[in-house]
Amino acid sequence: MNAVAPQGLVVNTGPTPLVLGDRPLEPADVAAVARGRPAVLGEAARHRMRTSREVLERALARGDLIYGVSTGVGAIKTAPIGADGQALFQTLLLRAHSVGHGDPAPAEFVRAAMLVRAAGLAVGVAGVRPELADALCRALDSAVSPHVHQFGSIGQADLSQMAEIGLALTGYGEHGAPLAGDGYRPIALEPREAHAIVNSNAFSVGIACLALERTVRSLRALDVSAAVPLEALVANVDALHPAVVAVRAYPGAVATVQRLRALLADGALLRGERRPRAMQDPLAFKVVPQTHGAVRDALAHCAAQLRVELASSGDSPIMVPDEDRAICAGNHDITPIAIALDYSRLALAQAVTIANERVQKLLDGRFTGLATGLRADPLAPHDSLGVVGHGAASLAAEARLLAQPVTLEQPTSGLAEGIEDRITMAPTGARRLYEMAGLANRLAAVELTCAAQAVDLRATTGELGAGTRTAYRATRRAVPFVAAGEAPRPDLDALECWLASDELP
Structure with missing residues (x-):
């Protein structure tokens, strides 16, 4: 957003703030604010929040029993809170629930959580003042994040x-x-507001949005790292024929075929100028459309669930203005997101598994017709890239361990005297998807390293497709060819960074 200074100079005042409440948030909005975009509460949301606050205040004046407002929470839900105890209750509720463990969460996770909580309040049914959403937005303006x-x-x-x-x-x-x-002005909380802060899945949802974006990028990286090996192996690209997905038209598979064909476009293999080495390739090469397509479909489901959640209030109680009362409900249950995260991780694990298998096949002379380990001198006793396969297998194994479903984990019913007998472990699922996506991106870098070596050994760089040529060149900027008598000297960090960038074809 720009402003005009008195002298007529245009001054850059930073990115345009995201206005909460004017439209439903997208996962990409959460990612943008997590990385520094400011946010402000919109006037429509401010009006809705004032209306719901008035409902709450009238209910309190009537002496209505409202969970977490005029009563305690959890196991002490029957203990009343008088007007003179409200200020202390707000403080003690936050302090009592501050029971975290482990390392500090990344600042991006915390900022994402603050935005998601502000957006949920902006729906306007939580019964809190607009000032609470304003406080979250002001905290997002700070250069530091809460611990x-x-x-x-x-x-x-x-x-x-x-x-x-x-x-x-x-x-x-x-x-x-x-x-x-850093200049932030603290807020003094009023009745309901401490409970409204804690009774939210904003931390899980915020991480899930970041994990979704990272996973979409990692899948695009795996598309690229799968396309170059098709040319390195001289695979049978009939598996990418449009007719294949025309007769079994899963949306993700259709999109994957289109993407792979675009990466291979103008190359000798896709044009039919180079005959495939075999009629039947290993499945890790043959079923990329079906496997990556399944990941795309899972991520589309996750994105759809997140869009619903970002447009929603997970609060309990909620205010019902038409009935002028507060009601308790179960919208704080985050099962739809937790299951979508499990689904996404299970799907991504399949793509990671076949990526590792392609690496192993590229290193195996039985499948490539090249020297095992992609050695430049077939008679040399050196490993060349042979041991790279061990690292690839380790990455894939770590990813599969992270893919295990977390929604099946259940405690005893002893939490809060048996009241809180239901959990989802959604934050664990979100964090694990985020970590898995990073492992997938790293594995794509390993696969490209092997594929580029095979392409060089075949001397077919001039036959590469439009997108695969770009990927090969990016690989060679970070990873030199391993000549006879040399050991690998890859800069996988640089290649991994490129794979996660917008420069990807």
């Missing part, structure tokens, strides 16, 4: 992480000191 622990939530509202964010918003102790030191 939040990674662990502590069981996915039935991210109580511990959101409590730490709430303590920072109120300026409490070591939680609030960094924000206050």
Whole structure:
């Protein structure tokens, strides 16, 4: 956004703020704010929040029993809270729920959580003042983020992480000191507002949005790393014929075939100028459309679920203005997102598994017709790239371990005297998808390293397709050819960075 200074100079005042409440958020909005875009509360949302606040205040004035407002929470839900105890209750609720463990969460995770919580409040049914959403937006303007622990939530509202964010918003102790030191003005909470902060899955949903974006990028990287080996192996590209997906038209498979054909376009293999080495290739080469397509379909489902969640309120209680009362409900249950995250990880594990298998096949002379280990001198005793396969197998194994479903994990019913007998482990699922995507991207870099070596050994660089040629050149900028008598000297970090960038074909 630009402004005009008195002298007529145009001054860049930073990115345009995201206005909350004017339209539903997209996962990409969450990622943008997590990386520094500011956010403000829109006027329509401000009006809705004031209306719901008035409903709450009338209910309190009537003496209505409202969970978490005029009563305690969890196992002490029957304990009343009088007007004179409200201020202390807000503070103690946050402090009591600040039970996190482990390393600090990355700043991006914390910023994403703050935005998601502000967006949920902007729906306008939580019964809190607009000032609470404003406080979250002001905290997002800060150069520092609240200190939040990674662990502590069981996915039935991210109580511990959101409590730490709430303590920072109120300026409490070591939680609030960094924000206050950066110029943030703490907020004094009123009835319902501490509970509204903690009773939210914003931490899980925020990470899920970041994980979705990272996974979409890693799948595009795996598309590229799968396309170059098709040419390196001199594979049978009939598997990419449009007729294949025309007769079995899963949306993700159709999109994958289109993408792979675009990467191979203008190359000798796709044009039919180079005959495939075999009629039947290993499945890891043959079923890329079906496997990557399944990942695309899973990620599309995850994105759809997140869009619903980002447009929603997960609060309980909620205000019903037409009936002028507050009601309790179960919208804090995050099962739809938790299951979508499990689904996405299971799907991504399939793509990671076949990527590793392609690496092993490229290193095996029985499949390539080249020297085992892609040695430049077939008679040399040196490994060349042979041991690279071990690292690839390790990456794939780590990814598959992260893919295990977390939604089946159940505790005893002893939490909160048996009241909280349901969990989803959604934050674990989101964090694991984020980590898996990073492993997938690294594995794509390993696969390209092997594929580029095979292409050079065949001396077919001039036959590469439009997209695969770009990928080959990017690989060679970071990973030199391994000549006879040399050891690999790859800069996989640089190649991995390129694979995660917008430069990818």
